Amino acid sequence: NAGVTQTPKFQVLKTGQSMTLQCAQDMNHEYMSWYRQDPGMGLRLIHYSVGAGITDQGEVPNGYNVSRSTTEDFPLRLLSAAPSQTSVYFCASSPGGAQPQHFGDGTRLSIL
Amino acid sequence: EDKVVQSPLSLVVHEGDTVTLNCSYEVTNFRSLLWYKQEKKAPTFLFMLTSSGIEKKSGRLSSILDKKELFSILNITATQTGDSAVYLCAVGWGGSEKLVFGKGTKLTVNP
Numbered sequence: 001n002a003g004v005t006q007t008p009k010f011q012v013l014k015t016g017q018s019m020t021l022q023c024a025q026d027m028n029h030e031y032m033s034w035y036r037q038d039p040g041m042g043l044r045l046i047h048y049s050v051g052a053g054i055t056d057q058g059e060v061p062n063g064y065n066v067s068r069s070t071t072e073d074f075p076l077r078l079l080s081a082a083p084s085q086t087s088v089y090f091c092a093s094s095p096g097g098a099q100p101q102h103f104g105d106g107t108r109l110s111i112l
Numbered sequence: 113e114d115k116v117v118q119s120p121l122s123l124v125v126h127e128g129d130t131v132t133l134n135c136s137y138e139v140t141n142f143r144s145l146l147w148y149k150q151e152k153k154a155p156t157f158l159f160m161l162t163s164s165g166i167e168k169k170s171g172r173l174s175s176i177l178d179k180k181e182l183f184s185i186l187n188i189t190a191t192q193t194g195d196s197a198v199y200l201c202a203v204g205w206g207g208s209e210k211l212v213f214g215k216g217t218k219l220t221v222n223p
Contacts, residue, residue: 004154031209042116042215043155043200050209058210090154098144098204101211103154 002026006091006104013081013111021076021107023091030096032074036060036087037106043090049074050096081111115139116203118214126222129191133217135201136183145184146211147175148200155200158186191221 007022025032033048035058045058049068063085065077074093078085088108092101119134137145144162148155159168161177161184168175172191177184188195198218202211 033210035213040215043202043213045210045212048210059212094209096209098209100146100157100160102157103148105153 004091004093004102004104006089006107008107009105010108011110013078013109015081015083015111017081019078019081021078021089021091021109023074023076023104024072025074025091025093025102026072027093027095027102028071029093029102030071031101032068032091032093033058033101034064034066034074034076035090035092036085037090038087046076046089078109083111085109086111115212116201116214118199118201118217120217121215122218122220124220124222125191127191127193129221130187130189131191131219133186133188133199133201133219134183135186135214137201137203138182139203139205139212141206142179142182143204143206145177146202146204147184147186148202150198150200150216151196158199188219191219193221193223195219196221 004025030051034046035043047066049055088106090106091104094101116137146160147158159175164179172189175186198216200216201214
């Protein structure tokens with residue numbers, strides 16, 4: 001059981017570069033979400049999706065885009081990376097119906 | 113303002129001690145409260161609480177919810193070094209699947 005798989009695990013970018021963080025789940029979960037975790041800040045919701053073709057903004061969406069073309073995949077795009085986006089990014093999924101979310105191992109992103 | 117507040121933010125104990133971690137919340141249309149344990153990587157699910165006064169238990173860990181006073185506690189008895197982690201509290205509300213997280217409590221258990 002792979003669960004929630006995030007790639008890459010680590011990435012260093014220069015300011016202004018763009019990149020996509022990948023997230024895939026093999027549990028046929030409808031709900032998927034992206035969080036960022038910064039020291040002393042807990043997990044903050046960036047974007048989420050309740051099913052293929054449906055996405056919405058979370059608490060801190062600026063500078064990020066998402067799409068959900070399939071149930072399995074939910075990529076997060078940084079359009080023009082800024083040092084303030086240096087963080088650990090977690091993807092999570094759940095079957096919906098207020099069930100617990102399952103997390104991937106995270107992507108540690110540094111922007112210089 | 114913060115909707116989910118955890119205390120203490122940091123705690124250091126010795127093996128064998130019992131610890132109590134706190135989580136208070138303020139949301140409209142409360143649905144559920146969840147506890148997660150985070151070691152080096154992904155948060156892992158511990159408990160989900162939806163009803164007041166019903167204790168959830170798993171080994172040395174237990175948790176209870178008070179919906180009147182808007183808080184939950186997570187108890188760990190006979191702590192071990194493997195319990196060292198950040199413990200996260202999250203709250204769901206309304207018809208949404210979204211969760212709002214507290215800042216976490218960092219627990220360190222020394223031998």
